Amino acid sequence: MxxxxxxxxxxxxxxxxxxxxxxxxxxxxxxxxxxxxxFTVLFLVPTMSSFYFSLTRWSLFDIEFIGFENFVTFFTEPSLSRSLTNTLVYAVLTSGAKVVLGMGLGVLLTSQIIGRGYLRNVVFFPVLVSVVGVGITFSVLMNPTEGLINQALALVGISGPAWLTDPTLALISVALVDIWKGVGLATLIYIAGIVSIPQEYVEAARVDGAGGVKAFWYVTVPLLWPATSTVIILSLIGGLRTFDLIWTMTHGGPGFSSDVLASVVFKQYQAGFYGISTAGNVVLFVVVTAIVLPVSRFLSRKEAEL
Missing domain, CATH: 1.20.5 (Single alpha-helices involved in coiled-coils or other helix-helix interfaces)
Structure with a gap:
């Protein structure tokens, strides 16, 4: 048994x-x-549908398959293809500025200065304000004749530019507003990164004879790489997909000088060119993916090496 x-x-x-x-x-x-x-219902199905409809001339009641004609129109029409260049310039400009200013403000607001808590609130406050509200406010402030900014410059004898009506300045002007609004979040991320750095590293660098600048460059900056990676990725995605601030302040004008991919997509929908607008959406998706994924992998490798 x-x-x-x-x-x-x-x-x-x-x-x-x-x-x-x-x-x-x-x-x-x-x-x-x-x-x-x-994920399937809200992302995969709409994405696959967009790829299909970008190859058609469609309306609510009719669909005609036309192949890559919408993409050919998009890249051969100067007013449309320029939006791709504007999108890249806008994303790089705003991302770079947020990294530099955010790190600088983060270092400043973690030092022993008077009113540090109040200054942190001031820097972060624009992040909480509605993008549309910011756009409307700065549209008034940047008015070339009656705007407060140019009136303040006139008091010191400076003739203010046409911020939003000059084709060479419109995109940069909106980018400056974007930087002003978004740098608070970058600063907050850097503050969290700086606070988490053990002070023993900084003290050891000073014992070895490193001054404030060298300690910052060789100790603080490398240890802030995770924060820098986060700021770059978030800023790039936001810059490449920007729409609301551009539309509120310039509507893509004057002419097409400040149009970005998202504003062109919206304009084509408004005009009834649904196939071209869908093709623009696909281009935007491909551009964001093709830029953000390699950058993210590069930043991850650099972070692993440090």
């Missing part, structure tokens, strides 16, 4: 263990199912 019972008991234990392992492996998958369904 003993020689028969033991193998059976062992077999049962093994079966229970396999069943338990199977349940443990399958159990978390049920938690993933709602997320997979939502």
């Amino acid at each position: 003993t020689t028969i019972t033991r193998p059976r008991a062992t077999t049962r234990r093994r079966q229970r263990a396999r069943t338990s392992t199977h349940h443990q492996a399958a159990y978390p998958l049920w938690f993933l199912l709602p997320a997979i369904v939502i």
Whole structure:
């Protein structure tokens, strides 16, 4: 009896263990199912549909397959293709400025200065304000004749430029407002990164004879690389996808001088060119993916090397 019972008991234990392992492996998958369904319905299906409709001339009642004609029109029409250049310039300009200013303000606002808490609130406050509200406010402030900015410059004998009506300045003017509004978030990220740096590293650098500048460059900056990576990725994505501030302040004008991909897509929808606008959406998706993914991988590799 003993020689028969033991193998059976062992077999049962093994079966229970396999069943338990199977349940443990399958159990978390049920938690993933709602997320997979939502991701499929809200992202995959619309994305695949956009790729298809970008190859058609469509309206609410008619669809005609025309191949890559919408993309050819998009890249051969100067007013449309210029929006791609403007998008890249805008994203690089705003991202670079937020990194530099955010790091500088982060260092300043973690030092022992008077009113540090108040200054932190002042820097972060624009992040909380509505983008549309900021755009309307600065449209008034940057008015070339009645705007407060040019009136203030006139008091010191400077003739203010036509911020939003000069084709060479419109995009840069909107970018400056974007930087003003978004630098608070970058500063907050850098403050969190600076506070987490152990002071022993800075003290060791000073013992070795490094001054304030060298300690900052060789100790603080490398240790802030995770914060820098976060700011770059967030700023790039926001800059490439920008629409609301551009539309509120300039409507893409004067002419097409400040048009970006998102504003061109909206204009084409308004005009009834749904196929071209969908093609613009696809171009925007490809541009964001083609830029952000390699940059993210490069930043991750650099962070691993440090």
